[in-house]
Amino acid sequence: MSSIMVSEVYTCELDPETRTTLQMYLFKNVRNVEVIRNNIVKGVWNCAIIKPSLILHPLQVSVAANRAAVAQKHNTMVTRTVFAEILYNLSxxxxxxxxxxxxxxxxxxxxxVCFLITPDGDDSKEIIQQIEGELCPISNLSQYSNEKDIKAVYKLNNVKGDLDLLDVIVSRMVTKNIVSH
Structure with missing residues (x-):
């Protein structure tokens, strides 16, 4: 694989006390999905794999990853791994x-594909090389988003008006432990 262009990677610093950076890569036409799934399920790979069809904007994943990293630091995770915690926080x-x-x-x-990069570890380069697919610029994420599915997952089908969908989604994600939607 050739060197990765910066525009193809989404990078975001998370809560400073976690000393963690989120990195996201978008792939299309992946040919070894079953191998990837097995590596995730068995805990061989330290990353989260997310369906891009349910992601409106990288901020959605950043919020979920930040909550996961903070929960890991404070030993308050609901799931067994920080990567499962990201998926849990998206829902x-x-x-x-x-x-x-x-x-x-x-x-x-x-x-x-989401990685949490810390001073203690970065598995991203090793794992990225094993994904048999086309790396896309993260700016293309909206091409893979399915607004109908996103609205269904976040129970937004009855939301009327000019509300910013991303704002509503992030608000619902962060209040899930307080409010039942």
Whole structure:
């Protein structure tokens, strides 16, 4: 694989006390989805694989990743791994299995790959090289988003008016432990 262009990677510093950076890569036409899924399920790979069809904007994942990193630091995670915690935080449900199956990898050939980079580790380069697909600029994410599915997952089908969809989604994600939607 050739060197990765900066525009193809989304990078975001998370809460300073976690000393963690989120990196996201968008792939299309992935040919080894089953191998990737097995590596995730068995815990071989330290990353989260997300269905891009349910992601409106990288901010959505940044918020979920930040909450996961903070929960890990404070030993308050609901799931077993920080990467499962990202998927859990993306979802409105408190059901871990539903969260993982809704947002996690299935058989889709388009994938959003998320890494948490810390001073102690960065597995991104090693894992990225094993994904058999086309790396796309993260700016193309909206081409893979399915607004109808996003509205269904976040229970926004009855929302009327000019509300900013991303604002509503992020608000619902961060208040899921307080409010039932």
């Amino acid at each position: 409105l449900t408190k059901n871990i299995t539903q969260s993982l199956s809704k947002f996690g990898i299935e058989k889709d050939s388009n994938l959003l």
